[in-house]
Amino acid sequence: MKKTMSVLTGALVATAVSAGAASAADTLETVKARGELICGVSTGLPGFSIPDEKGNWTGIDVDVCRGVAAAVLGDAMKVKFIPLTAKERFTALQSGEIDILSRNTTWTHTRDTSLGLNFAGVNYYDGQGFLVQKELGVKSALELDGASVCIQSGTTTELNLADYFKLNGMSFSPVVYDTSDQTVQGFAAGRCDILTSDQSQLYALRSKLDDPSKAVVLPEVISKEPLGPVVRQGDDAWFNIVKWTLFAQINAEELGL
Ligand SMILES: N[C@@H](CCC(=O)N[C@@H](CS)C(=O)NCC(=O)O)C(=O)O
Structure with missing residues (x-):
């Protein structure tokens, strides 16, 4: 499946690259010259981006970067993954430390x-x-008035939480952490009554608890969080490559490849 996807991605993206060849963007040239894609991911979130004990990364955000590497380097394995906290992620992309940010990031x-x-x-x-x-x-x-809330800094989660509690006339005290591991450990150790995050991430974090069956995800979904890969502005060829790699992967998934 991976091979078929690489071929499909490569073919589709070749069009995007040749169409933008006149204004060949720096990122494409840099990645080709380096022979490796540098991809910003989370510090470890099951399903999105997480390393195993041998340092092999897996997850849907990892797959985006593997697809881009297949498209521009012809090898899905030529990717270096840089774990980033929510706070670090945008600066890492702006400064050129990474070529692409693929880290459960909400498009706002x-x-x-x-x-x-x-x-x-x-x-x-x-x-x-x-x-x-x-x-x-x-x-x-709506029964959470006065709750202490474990939350990660530098996320959309912080603002949504404040809005939701204000709108419903409730108060809360935040307990703020930098990484998801710290957040889930804080929750497990009883430093807060609840943990808030994107729903997918709640299930991922719950799976890290000693006994996941002791925690439940409440029914309310309080925001829209469309997640996707991010690149620097002003680099159209690179933007097209990442965009069409993603679209090719979505189509490949629909086709069952
Ligand atoms: N989608 C939201 C939240 C993203 C986020 O960073 N969520 C935390 C909550 S679990 C996370 O992924 N942590 C992983 C890590 O610390 O590396 C955003 O873009 O701000």
Whole structure:
């Protein structure tokens, strides 16, 4: 399947590259000269980007970078993964430390218009939710007035949380961490009543608990979080390559390749 996808991705993206050849963008040249794609990912989030004990990364965000490497270098394995916290991710892309950011990142108006970056599309439609310890007996997010909330800094999650509690006349105290591992450990150690994040990530984090069955995801989804890969603005050829690699992968998935 991987091979078929690489061929399909390569063929589709070759068109995008040749169409933009006159304004050959720096990133493409840099990646070709280096012989390796540098891809910014999470510090470890099952399903999106996580390394195994041998340092092999897997997940849907990892697949995006493998697809781009297949398209421009002819080898899906020629990728170096750089783990980044939510706070570090945009600076890493702006500064050129990474060629592409593929890290469960929400496409928002502010990020798209003020950071000098472009979102290439959506590879997962998410939405923010809440994880609570079952023993609290809470059935709805509207019962969370006064809760302490484990949350990760530098995310859309922080602002959505404040909006949701304000709108519903509730108060909360934030307990802020930098990485998802710290956040889930804080939750497991009882430093907060609830953990909030994108729903997919709640399930991923719950799977890291000693006994996942002791925590439940509440039914409310309080925001829209379209996640996707990001590149620097002003590099149209590279933008097209990433965008059409993603589209080719989505079509390949639909075709069952
Ligand atoms: N989609 C949201 C949240 C992204 C985010 O960073 N979520 C945390 C919550 S679990 C995460 O992925 N952490 C992984 C890590 O620390 O590397 C955003 O773009 O701001």
